[in-house]
């Protein structure tokens with residue numbers, strides 16, 4: 001190989017390395033941003049658990065009152081231990097995902113993750129719903145595999161308007177008092 005050929009080969013390898021590295025960086029950006037889909041807002045995470053509460057004799061959300069900073073990309077992770085489906089779902093839209101980034105959620109069950117836009121009626125356990133007019137979010141939470149093998153749902157919402165908004169479960173899921181804070185209802189403060 002003459003000098004010119006060697007130079008061309010070196011340049012080609014260099015260009016390939018730069019292109020591959022750039023593409024890998026793009027892929028990493030996409031995969032690390034958990035539902036961000038291009039959001040430039042800082043990300044915070046909020047975790048909720050739906051678990052059996054002996055004193056309430058029902059499954060309840062772990063936190064009633066949430067707060068998130070204004071102008072953030074909030075990733076919610078909800079872990080559900082309830083294996084029972086709700087007895088009554090008032091509207092078909094209660095079983096569909098709406099108002100989240102991409103109008104999707106990610107479901108993690110038994111180590112397998114999938115993106116979903118709805119949950120079959122017979123498998124809806126609870127919902128996480130905000131109907132404020134400013135934030136209109138509905139996420140159907142599927143049943144757990146068993147009471148010791150939870151299902152995990154994650155989704156993101158960008159909060160860019162301040163205020164305090166109600167959230168709750170909007171289906172008949174068997175809990176005694178649907179309006180008791182800390183049970184199946186609460187508030188989210190954006191400030």
Ligand SMILES: [Cu+2]
Pocket residue numbers: 125126127169170171173175184
């Ligand atoms: Cu519920």
